[in-house]
Amino acid sequence: MKLREALALAIGGDLAHLAEVARQLSSLGVRVEPGGDVVWGPTRLLGKGNNGVVVFCRSRHGDIYACKIRRGDAQRPHLLDEARYLQIANGVGVGPRLYAYTRDVLVMEYVEGTPVADWWRAAGAEERARFVADLLRQARALDLAGISHGELSRPGKHVLVARGGRAVILDFESARPGAQNVTQAANLLRALGLTPPLEALRRYAERRDDLAFNELLSSLLGQLKR
Incomplete structure (x- = not known):
């Protein structure tokens, strides 16, 4: 199974949600990369929660990030509140650095630990x-x-x-x-x-x-x- 198909199963939701997530990833200049320790169906992720999955992403310049993507079946309508609180945390030296975000995607520092x-x-x-x-x-x-x-x-x-x-x-x-x-x-x-x-x-x-x-x-x- 191709990465795109496996990721679509992990994110879930209808075709409109998947297309919107793809558009937002592109607007942020990142693409999803395979890898991770969390097995979810036919793919591997960095993490999985009730409202999102965390995946490897690579920028056009080759930089690696951790990207959180809102799931199609999430109870939260967006990730904007999470982005705001992570920015506050970053301001006092806490949490992975948040580099960019949209309603459905957070681009964060990849922390190996x-x-x-x-x-x-x-x-x-x-x-x-x-x-x-x-x-x-x-x-x-x-x-x-x-x-x-x-x-x-x-x-x-x-x-x-x-x-x-x-x-x-x-x-x-x-x-x-x-x-x-x-x-x-x-x-x-x-x-x-x-x-x-x-x-x-x-x-x-x-x-x-x-x-x-x-x-x-x-x-x-x-x-x-x-």
Whole structure:
């Protein structure tokens, strides 16, 4: 099966939607390339969600990107809100860089990394400590920016670990106004085996100041030194 036919099955929708997606990809100067670890029917993708699929794309100049394409059966009418929240996140140094977008396509930085749950099992204490500090500081930056990712709690799905142990927060599809990212990230760390102190979490939720944040971070880093 040709790539175009396989991708059409992954995106779904009627012929009008497929034609519109093709037009938008062309207007952005990218074309879809094969590859990825997620098997979806007869093709492979970088990722698949309820509202979109993520695929390799290549520009006319040969640059590689990750492109999110809205599915034809998506409940969301467009990807414009996700683009707006990702731009805000980029503004505070969080998330893959967004280069261009339309209603149905986001052209983003391709991040090569490992799902956090897989990486955590093989990482040493110092590597884990650097990752925890990086993740929580990024979550804190989102809190200060006034947006809540919405799905940071699940290990492996929305956080990758890139080269050097850098945390990369992905997929702002469910983002909304708010400031619950540190709490969500703490729940992710709980799933990985750490024990975020409830009192410190409560103080941070109430005050969201540097003192409460540093208390929470110190407690978690202290657990990794034992």
